[in-house]
Amino acid sequence: MGGEHAGRFGGRIALVTGAGSGIGAAVARRLAAQGAEVFAADIDGPAAEAVAKELPRAHPLTVDVGESAEVDRACDEVVRRHGRLDVVVHAAGVDDPMAKEWIAEALGADRPPEVTGRLGDEAWRRVMRVNLDGTFHVLRAALRVMAPRRSGAVVTVGSSSAFDTQAGYPHYAASKAGVHALSQSVAKEAIAFGVRVNTVAPGPTETGMAARTPAALRHGFADPRVRPYATPEEIAHIALFLASDEAANLVGAVLLANGGRFTV
Structure with a gap:
């Protein structure tokens, strides 16, 4: 292939969640550089617009992945424009800065962290809603589009925290372990319809989320x-x-992908 569609993803239509910053923004940029037409989705609409403006053949979308209707609308928009969706990279996710502060305080005082007993329902649900529910919403919407065409690839972003669980960070660890199991179960179902699902599980990565991590934890x-x-x-x-x-x-x-911190 040549011309404007040259590259490893030449002519392919891609949706990236969490594309306004961090890993999602890096994915959107690399996909565009390798020929894809990218729909850059983020809950922060202006951030998605800023990334999309950098790229050829890119379109911003404002999407809260925790709201299934918003995810469905995003996929519908892609299909309305192009009739198909070839690649989805789901990088949207959240951490819990307050729990991180509690852990850092414990480290500074040389005592074990006490988080679970202080963790409210709202904090638990926020992390699970975005990280786990959001992954389900994205996988379901992607399969609805891809399976009838018997083609497509989905990549979810998990975490090394699902394996080397951080004391005092149970909701994040649980949400990401859920992402791994969910993705693997869906992968075994989806491949019968020509759709591949896989997961990258990063360790510590220099993102906006990491920038909010207290120095003691870093x-x-x-x-x-x-x-x-x-x-x-x-x-x-x-x-x-x-x-x-x-x-x-x-x-x-x-x-x-944790740089050798541990293996599983």
Whole structure:
């Protein structure tokens, strides 16, 4: 292929959630650079617009992945414009800055963190609603579009926290473990319809979320024996590999990208 559709994703239609910043923005940029037409979705509409303006053949969408109707509308918009959806990378997610502060305070005082007993229903539901419910909404909407065409690739973003669970961070760990299991179950169903689903599970990565991490916690993640915090671009490269034809035989994979902090 040549011309405007040259590249590994030349001529393909892609939807990226969480595209306004961090890993999602890096994915949107790399997909566009490799030929895709990108729909950049984020709950922060102006951030999505700013990223889309940088890219050729890109369109911003304001989407709260925790609201299933908004996810459905986004996929409907892509299909209305192009009749298909080839690639979805679901990078939208949230952390809990308050729980991180409680953990950091405990570290500073050299005592175990006490979070679970203080964790309110609202904090639990916020993390689960976006991270786990949002992943279900995106997977379901993507399959509804892709399965009838017997083609497509979906990449979800999990976390190394699902394996090396952080004391005092139960809701985040549970949400991301749920993302892994959900993605793998859907992957085994979807491949019968020609759709591949895989997951990248980053370790510490230099995103806006990481920038809000208290210094004591950041110091705890730093280890001279392993690679430093990943860049969003490094994680984006893995996501693009999973979405590409080069990963044709990868189905239900969870690729741990934590710089050597631990293995599973």
